[in-house]
Amino acid sequence: MRKHVCVLLVTAFCWYIASTAVRPVAQTPPPSAARKQLLVIFDGLRPDYVTPEVMPNLYAFGQRGIVFTNHHSVFPTVTRVNTSSISTGSYPERHGLLGNSVFFPAIDPTKFLDTSDRTQMVRVNTSTNGNLLMATTMGEALQATGRKLLVVSAGSTGSSFLLNHKVSGGAILHMDYALPESLNQVVMDQLGPLPKNSPSEALNRRAVDLLFKVGLPRVNPTVTILWFTDPDTTAHEKGIGDPETVECLKKADAEFKRVEDGLAALGQLNEYDIWVTSDHGFTTHTGGAPLQDLLKPFARQMPDGSPRIVTGGDGAIYVRDHDKSDIARIVETLQQTPRVGPIFTASASRGSLDGWAPGTLSFDVIRWTHERDGDIMFSPNWTDQTNAHGFRGTTAAGGVAGHGSASPFDVHNTLMAAGPDLKRTSQIGTPTANVDLAPTFLTMLGLTVPGSMEGRVLNEAFVNGPDPKTLRIRTETHTAKTTDGSYSTTATLSFVDTSGGEVRYFDSANAVRK
DSSP: OOOOHHHHHHHHHHHHHHHHSOOOOOSSOOSOTTOEEEEEEETTOOGGGOOTTTOHHHHHHHHHSEEESSEEOOSSOOHHHHHHHHHHSSOHHHHOOOSSEEOOTTTOTTSOEETTOHHHHHHHHHHTTTOSSOSOOHHHHHHTTTOOEEEEESSOHHHHHHHSTTOTTSEEEESSOEESTTHHHHHHHHHOOOOTTOOHHHHHHHHHHHIIIIIHHHHOOSEEEEEEOTTHHHHHHHOTTOHHHHHHHHHHHHHHHHHHHHHHHTTOGGGEEEEEEOSOOOEEEOOOOOHHHHHGGGOOBOTTSSBSEEEOTTSEEEETTOOHHHHHHHHHHHHTOTTEEEEEESBSSTTOSBBSSTTOEEGGGGTOOSTTOOSEEEEEOEEEEEOTTSOEEEESOSSSEEOOSSOHHHHEEOEEEESTTBOSSEEEOSOEEGGGHHHHHHHHTTOOOOTTOOSOOOGGGBTTSOOGGGSOEEEEEEEEEOTTSSEEEEEEEEEEEETTEEEEEEEEEEEEEO
């Protein structure tokens, strides 16, 4: 973690300017400031899961509304980075939550903290004077105008907390807790205790029950986020396309129908614009690089006895004395390891897409430059090969299947939407990302978008919005090579031209060895 005073001063100044900047005026007026927004998140939902045979209700939803065909997860393509980006409308470079596991040496200098655990996130929030996330959240923006954000989640305690960590006048309803705490008794009165060791399908079903029996009547939210834990939970264990994964998709689809039916029964379906997304894609795993063995030659203790090198599960490597010669040697070791893919280091110069270490891309490519960042970030290598069930995309990582890489199959995820204020029977191919959701919702509600939000407003989705085909889009690649040409890594980036300038999206990155 770089501690140079000048870097911190520049970071703080840039953050201040960004957070106080005036946002460009949206191209289209908000369709209906009185409308409510519902965001349904299926953890780990690949776009190709949504078929008439497997998920008929979600498929029909997309057919009557909008299917976004070029949607992006935020890198690293893991859950809590993306929950933070959904919450803040910003990238890790601004909100500061850099992985599913995070390193805060002031709390624990020996290992990463697990962001899936709310108690650890509360510790970070306390130790940073409330700066667990360093950007304004959607919940805070709603609270400032007397509106509320409701989060109902069947996911981890940490991911639910990160979606509304200051609660901000709204509420969080999770399987294990409720905030404000006064809602815990309401949950018990309405639903009773959750049976121990409940399967994913039961957790998703309870989430829908919490939404209708507690959340909507007690909180009266303007924006609601409903989180389903499948297909992620099942696919991690069983794999992509496995019969049990397919069955979990069918059951999750049935819960989505319960949401629509429940709103219709209340006579409120036409009061909502409904959005469906996922936090990331998914790939079949083929075995990871032996990272700890690779780092052994560089490992030693710091003066206080804590480890000099600390790594997390998302590819971040912290060399705590920031010895550049050793960092360069570690990078060279990774470049010679076939299961390692793209490698990222701090920018060679301000705004550069090249990292300072030869043959690396810069942190700026993945929007990861932050005072909390590490010295190296890498992605596992990946291929577009097909698994036994016909699903493309493999990653050189441990376990049966998962996500987190720079593969296009992990980066590209699902986004669909339907509602009175949105276009109908449309496909939209302009690049979009999870960071775009918060500024879009706030604009649809007629509210000011905080300057810290980096996502763009998806005007092309609005009923009276521009024709998506009129938006100028371009794609470019950038390659970094070692001096001898034995290793190169290429990033693919997309750009959308808006009234506020070009907006950039990270599509993927790959590595080639000779």
